[in-house]
Amino acid sequence: MHVLISGAGIAGPTLAHRLSRLGIRSTVVERSDGRRGGGGPIDLRGRTVELAGRMGILNEVEAVRTHTEGVSFVDADGRTVLAVDPAVSGDLELERDDLVRILHDATRNDVEYVFDDSIRALAQDDAGVDVEFERGAPRRFDLVLGADGLHSTVRRLVFGPESSFARYLGLYSASVGVDPGLGRENRGVLHQEPGRTAGVYSYRGKAAAFFAFRPREFPGDLRETAQQKKLVTEAYAGMGWQVPKLLAELEAAEGIYADAVSQIHLPSWSAGRVALLGDAAYCASFLTGMGTSLAMLGADALAEGLATGDHRAAFARYEEAFRPEVTRHQAGIDESAARVVLPHAVEHAI
Ligand SMILES: Cc1cc2nc3c(=O)[nH]c(=O)nc-3n(C[C@H](O)[C@H](O)[C@H](O)COP(=O)(O)OP(=O)(O)OC[C@H]3O[C@@H](n4cnc5c(N)ncnc54)[C@H](O)[C@@H]3O)c2cc1C
Numbered sequence: 001m002h003v004l005i006s007g008a009g010i011a012g013p014t015l016a017h018r019l020s021r022l023g024i025r026s027t028v029v030e031r032s033d034g035r036r037g038g039g040g041p042i043d044l045r046g047r048t049v050e051l052a053g054r055m056g057i058l059n060e061v062e063a064v065r066t067h068t069e070g071v072s073f074v075d076a077d078g079r080t081v082l083a084v085d086p087a088v089s090g091d092l093e094l095e096r097d098d099l100v101r102i103l104h105d106a107t108r109n110d111v112e113y114v115f116d117d118s119i120r121a122l123a124q125d126d127a128g129v130d131v132e133f134e135r136g137a138p139r140r141f142d143l144v145l146g147a148d149g150l151h152s153t154v155r156r157l158v159f160g161p162e163s164s165f166a167r168y169l170g171l172y173s174a175s176v177g178v179d180p181g182l183g184r185e186n187r188g189v190l191h192q193e194p195g196r197t198a199g200v201y202s203y204r205g206k207a208a209a210f211f212a213f214r215p216r217e218f219p220g221d222l223r224e225t226a227q228q229k230k231l232v233t234e235a236y237a238g239m240g241w242q243v244p245k246l247l248a249e250l251e252a253a254e255g256i257y258a259d260a261v262s263q264i265h266l267p268s269w270s271a272g273r274v275a276l277l278g279d280a281a282y283c284a285s286f287l288t289g290m291g292t293s294l295a296m297l298g299a300d301a302l303a304e305g306l307a308t309g310d311h312r313a314a315f316a317r318y319e320e321a322f323r324p325e326v327t328r329h330q331a332g333i334d335e336s337a338a339r340v341v342l343p344h345a346v347e348h349a350i
Contacts, residue, residue, distance in 0.1 A: 001309060004029065004131055004141040006119055007148035009036065010096075011278025011295035013103035013111075015145060017055055018303030020110040027141070028107075029133065031148070033116040035104055038257040039096035040175050040201050040208035041066045048293040049092055051300055057102050064098040066203035071188040076240030095203065099292065119144070122157050124273045143311055144274045145302070147295075150262065151221060152280030158271050167263045168218055169285055174211040174232045174258035178249040182242055183207035191241040198236060198243045209246040211236065212261075219260055228258035261285050263330055269323075270315035277302055282326040290329045298322055 001024045005012045008030035016026045030036065044052055044061065052058045070085030104113070114136060121132040122144060132138045146154025156162060183189060183202030188210075190199035196213040213235045222228050229250055236243050250256060264283040269276050278295035285291070301322040305314030 001142045003143040005145045006154045010292050011299050012147035013107050014296045015299035016107045016111040022307045027112040029114045029117050031118045037097045038255050041093050042096045042292045044092040045293045048296050057106050060102045064094050066093045067186050069186045074191050129273050146276040146280045147278045150279045150283050155280050158274045165264050165266050169261045171261040172215050175208050176250050176253045176256040178207050178209045180207040269319050275315050284330045288329050
């Protein structure tokens with residue numbers, strides 16, 4: 001069996017890793033022209049730590065582990081008004097860049113990676129899937145697995161437009177690497193006003209600025225970095241603390257991560273020889289803290305069934321086994337969760 005995986009974020013390389021251990025060959029196509037960096041610290045929670053152990057990457061993850069000990073809320077002059085230090089958990093936190101690198105390194109010898117390309121069209125029949133690419137020559141695969149994130153191309157081509165499945169949670173978020181001098185090592189420092197939160201998370205001598213705010217209206221899918229920067233900069237006009245410095249760093253940065261905060265709800269994660277996983281299938285949003293864990297655990301659940309070679313049974317089993325866990329985490333998020341990130345009377349900003 002030879003499968004095509006779209007997306008080399010977290011879910012795609014995890015799936016490729018699990019499949020190669022089962023003797024299934026995969027090709028991963030990634031739209032970026034190399035590993036796509038960006039983002040701040042992310043968590044491996046619960047069973048995901050055990051999965052990282054089974055994948056043989058736990059030592060590498062632990063070596064670059066970050067420790068956010070707590071969060072301090074500061075006033076406009078930078079004075080701490082509240083410090084929250086949660087109990088130590090068994091979760092593993094690391095920078096998203098590091099996890100993407102570790103997963104790629106663990107698979108690059110067994111898996112074909114094609115960067116700087118994207119699926120353009122798909123046509124499936126009883127025996128396989130014909131795939132056309134934006135750049136490369138057409139190829140045929142046994143299965144196509146979409147791990148291409150919140151704005152998945154595979155989902156659009158096979159299941160329909162994003163608007164049919166996306167549930168906007170009323171927030172927009174952005175993050176960008178900034179001068180470590182702007183943060184406090186191993187802490188998040190947040191400054192909040194009604195409808196907008198700005199902060200800095202510091203770890204291992206680095207720092208990432210974090211913005212979460214409620215735009216006046218749904219901003220849509222802003223693909224251009226310049227549009228994203230403009231939206232954030234306008235939303236934070238006139239805010240105190242060190243927000244002007246963070247905005248200056250945002251403006252100067254080449255790469256930022258910015259997106260509307262949404263969930264994806266699909267009635268079925270597969271159609272014929274095509275299946276989805278990770279954010280493409282069931283994005284839960286960063287408000288759950290479970291995005292990375294669900295991406296990896298879903299990849300593991302999907303791979304397990306494919307060992308039999310019967311993709312129909314495998315897809316059914318994947319969904320049956322894993323959907324309850326996804327539903328539980330997605331259900332934990334609603335308007336009230338958004339109020340935790342934007343705790344003041346968010347209505348004032350609508
Ligand atoms: C740059 C970036 C930064 C992030 N930062 C954070 C963060 O700080 N905190 C947090 O909680 N979550 C963050 N996330 C989201 C988090 O990574 C996901 O919620 C989670 O890990 C699910 O992983 P995934 O592999 O399903 O999706 P993603 O991690 O989004 O990976 C999807 C991959 O598919 C690629 N792709 C997209 N379209 C195509 C296409 N048409 N063809 C081929 N490849 C395509 C993307 O470039 C990306 O590499 C970030 C995501 C990205 C892409």
